[in-house]
Amino acid sequence: MPDPILELRDLDAHYGDFQALFGVSMRVAEGEVVAVIGANGAGKSTLLKCIAGAMPVRHNAIQLYGVSIGGDPAHDVVSRGIALVPEGRRLFPSLSVEENLLIGGQLGRKGPWNLKRVYELFPVLEERRHQPAPSLSGGQQQMVAIGRALMANPRLLLCDEISLGLAPIVIRDIYARIPAIVAEGLSLIIVEQDVVQALKTARYVYCLQEGRVALQGEAKALTREKISAAYFGV
Amino acid sequence: MSDFRVQHASWSSRIGTTIVVLAFVAFAAAPWWADRANLRLLSEIFAYVALASLWNLLAGYAGLVSVGQQAYVGLGAYVLFGLAMLAGVHPLAAIPLAGIAAAIVALPVAALIFRLRGHYFAIGTWVVAEVFRLLAAQTTALDGGSGTSLPAAVVVSIASSRQMREFTIYWIALAQVAVVLFAIVWLLRSRYGLALTAIRDNELGARSNGVDVARIKYCVYVAVAFGTAMVGALIFLQKIRISPDTAFSVNDWTAFVIFITVIGGIGRIEGPIIGTVIFFLLRQTLADLGAIYLLILGVVAIAVMLKAPKGLWGLIADRYGWQVFPLERRLVINKR
Amino acid sequence: MEWLNTILQGILLGGLYAMFAAGLSLIFGVMRLVNIAHGDLIVLAAYVALVATQTLGINPIVSLIVVVPVMAAIGYVLQRGLLNRTLGDDLLPPLLVTFGLSVIIQNGLLEIFTADSVKLNAGAVEIQSIAVGGGLALGVLPLIQFALAIAVIGGLQWLFYRTALGRAFRATSDDQSVAQLMGLNNAHVFGLAMALSLAIVAVAGVLLAVRANFDPSMGPARLIFGFEAVIIGGLGSMWGTLAGGIIIGVAQAIGAQIDPGWNLLAGHIAFLIVLAIRPQGLFPKVHG
Numbered sequence: 115m116p117d118p119i120l121e122l123r124d125l126d127a128h129y130g131d132f133q134a135l136f137g138v139s140m141r142v143a144e145g146e147v148v149a150v151i152g153a154n155g156a157g158k159s160t161l162l163k164c165i166a167g168a169m170p171v172r173h174n175a176i177q178l179y180g181v182s183i184g185g186d187p188a189h190d191v192v193s194r195g196i197a198l199v200p201e202g203r204r205l206f207p208s209l210s211v212e213e214n215l216l217i218g219g220q221l222g223r224k225g226p227w228n229l230k231r232v233y234e235l236f237p238v239l240e241e242r243r244h245q246p247a248p249s250l251s252g253g254q255q256q257m258v259a260i261g262r263a264l265m266a267n268p269r270l271l272l273c274d275e276i277s278l279g280l281a282p283i284v285i286r287d288i289y290a291r292i293p294a295i296v297a298e299g300l301s302l303i304i305v306e307q308d309v310v311q312a313l314k315t316a317r318y319v320y321c322l323q324e325g326r327v328a329l330q331g332e333a334k335a336l337t338r339e340k341i342s343a344a345y346f347g348v
Numbered sequence: 349m350s351d352f353r354v355q356h357a358s359w360s361s362r363i364g365t366t367i368v369v370l371a372f373v374a375f376a377a378a379p380w381w382a383d384r385a386n387l388r389l390l391s392e393i394f395a396y397v398a399l400a401s402l403w404n405l406l407a408g409y410a411g412l413v414s415v416g417q418q419a420y421v422g423l424g425a426y427v428l429f430g431l432a433m434l435a436g437v438h439p440l441a442a443i444p445l446a447g448i449a450a451a452i453v454a455l456p457v458a459a460l461i462f463r464l465r466g467h468y469f470a471i472g473t474w475v476v477a478e479v480f481r482l483l484a485a486q487t488t489a490l491d492g493g494s495g496t497s498l499p500a501a502v503v504v505s506i507a508s509s510r511q512m513r514e515f516t517i518y519w520i521a522l523a524q525v526a527v528v529l530f531a532i533v534w535l536l537r538s539r540y541g542l543a544l545t546a547i548r549d550n551e552l553g554a555r556s557n558g559v560d561v562a563r564i565k566y567c568v569y570v571a572v573a574f575g576t577a578m579v580g581a582l583i584f585l586q587k588i589r590i591s592p593d594t595a596f597s598v599n600d601w602t603a604f605v606i607f608i609t610v611i612g613g614i615g616r617i618e619g620p621i622i623g624t625v626i627f628f629l630l631r632q633t634l635a636d637l638g639a640i641y642l643l644i645l646g647v648v649a650i651a652v653m654l655k656a657p658k659g660l661w662g663l664i665a666d667r668y669g670w671q672v673f674p675l676e677r678r679l680v681i682n683k684r
Numbered sequence: 685m686e687w688l689n690t691i692l693q694g695i696l697l698g699g700l701y702a703m704f705a706a707g708l709s710l711i712f713g714v715m716r717l718v719n720i721a722h723g724d725l726i727v728l729a730a731y732v733a734l735v736a737t738q739t740l741g742i743n744p745i746v747s748l749i750v751v752v753p754v755m756a757a758i759g760y761v762l763q764r765g766l767l768n769r770t771l772g773d774d775l776l777p778p779l780l781v782t783f784g785l786s787v788i789i790q791n792g793l794l795e796i797f798t799a800d801s802v803k804l805n806a807g808a809v810e811i812q813s814i815a816v817g818g819g820l821a822l823g824v825l826p827l828i829q830f831a832l833a834i835a836v837i838g839g840l841q842w843l844f845y846r847t848a849l850g851r852a853f854r855a856t857s858d859d860q861s862v863a864q865l866m867g868l869n870n871a872h873v874f875g876l877a878m879a880l881s882l883a884i885v886a887v888a889g890v891l892l893a894v895r896a897n898f899d900p901s902m903g904p905a906r907l908i909f910g911f912e913a914v915i916i917g918g919l920g921s922m923w924g925t926l927a928g929g930i931i932i933g934v935a936q937a938i939g940a941q942i943d944p945g946w947n948l949l950a951g952h953i954a955f956l957i958v959l960a961i962r963p964q965g966l967f968p969k970v971h972g
Contacts, residue, residue: 415779479952
């Protein structure tokens, strides 16, 4: 197995007195797509927040290329090469499509992604580049959110529920672009409610249940029974 | 059928209330044990406790951060001077009338400045105080900008001897602070108090639980204007002299009051009392420093706001669970 | 004709008030902070200019080269060292801390420079005027002041909508937590916003000092004029702020014409009338 670019070692996370994650360990290799699945409240989004630097965690619990980054401020984490597509897209409403994308790229990390490449990936965005972000359809907004994260030229892209609230045909359309993103050498962690989509896209899957890893394995090796057992805890 | 009741008092509040009552009795007897200078100092202390407690109710509980309460101190004072000098009203009778006048003025003022949300409300209150000050400066009947003094005849009507006048004003100051504190305790123990505490802790949550936040804030604003004006009226009755700049002074009636409350502990009844004691202790030691004194006070208040946002009493209360006034609510299951 | 002159003077004065307002509006827009010490910082800038002109022997207008960077640096340090810690859901800390700051600046200035009022002398330009026909003449200095106000507001507008920094300001204003996740360092962005705000304050302070006498106690009234201009103009609208400043300036000029005692009152009354009949301001910015 190649050296992981990201490694989580025994990661705990707390919201005040409430513990949301219990000793989660995880490895993501170069160019690999990893899916995190689980029921509502299993801790999937919390996990991404921890990696993205939005939650206080133990410093050595998160390592990027062997360097501890746990609990570093979010903007440092971005400059080290981790970008997030947040749940619910969270575009900047008073910025245009293009300005949203430019915000993603304002740290100026070197890499393959720039406005031109993002517009090649999502041509519809170029037509709407000067429109305010909220005027776009849900699927288009999701493309902006992905494009915004890509503009940071990350080594690791975190995608939180990109299928949320979108029509199946739109979801398929967006997931169809994932291979083109991976082809640039990025690694991905996708958090998904849609298990079928997750299994189709990822090579390796972690299933969280109440803040703990209940199941992990290669996507093709996991059976439906194992997953539902891990998912619902039955 | 309820088999529980709400208990407000705790052992510390029983001790606290006892101390407060004993202190009140001792203070009431002060004319027999304190000299003239100390009586004046005590009345000033009472006035600041009252003003700070009222501001605390406004900002600490109702979330209405006003930096313009000097508007009502000055208004109350000017109403008293106007009634006593121009309408021949007995100066002591003019004190409650000053409160009523301020409450009436506060009704439309509140309707207007409540349109300013959050932070901007604070500056809006300052505009109101400025307008009042400028209007007072235009009041030629009370000598406008240069100010005026109460004529001897009015002063003598309080009481014929100088000593008795000083005692009377002292006792009224003591009564005022007692009534203010009692009224706030009573208010916070009532069902409005529960609503106010809810607003203090989480305004959005209070609103979604059916608290009519806007109406309660409105009532608190008007009530505080009423109280503040009466305190202001008495302060200037004691001073005998008034001018727009002293009556509407932002330093004296707002900066000091805010620093007192912040240092003592905002959102707690005990805070303004502790804060006033500290304020006067500092003043006695640093009074010679003039402008530097205010500067130091500002630094201390900022430091407290950042390092101990609940103030000194907050530190004590968190540590020992003390409360001087019987305010907490504890459910007690009744024995059958 | 006298009235026309009064109104023209009021408009030119409004430019200064718009500058008071622009800095206030900027930081409220970016970080929802209302800086109660804003007026005192304007006066502080005037005193920095006083020291600069006295020690370097330069014209007050030239002293902007020194005062603007000094004030901007003060702004950045103040924001990162103090004000960033007060930001959050609770309204109290920023209000009380900036109020404390206001008292500290005022009394610090009082201690150093005494309560005596002073004025900066800009030289011959102060008495020059341009005839505009009909027997009316406009002072060169008020015209420079108004032109600077338009330049400042136009510059802010450009910066907000055409530059990377402006984009960062708007993004942070929209959603602080996501801005952070996209690599913006909010603490730094806020520091830059305050630096910019105080750079504008510096220009306003120097103009204030050249225009008339000033003393340490003048700050709060400048805060109020700026605040009134912001509210009259409508939150978030830069050119509205200019209109707001002009309305306050004209109202004050007309008030003073009627009775000198009504100078300031007239401005406040104009504000209260707008608040009563159009609380959202004259040119509110509608969010999409």
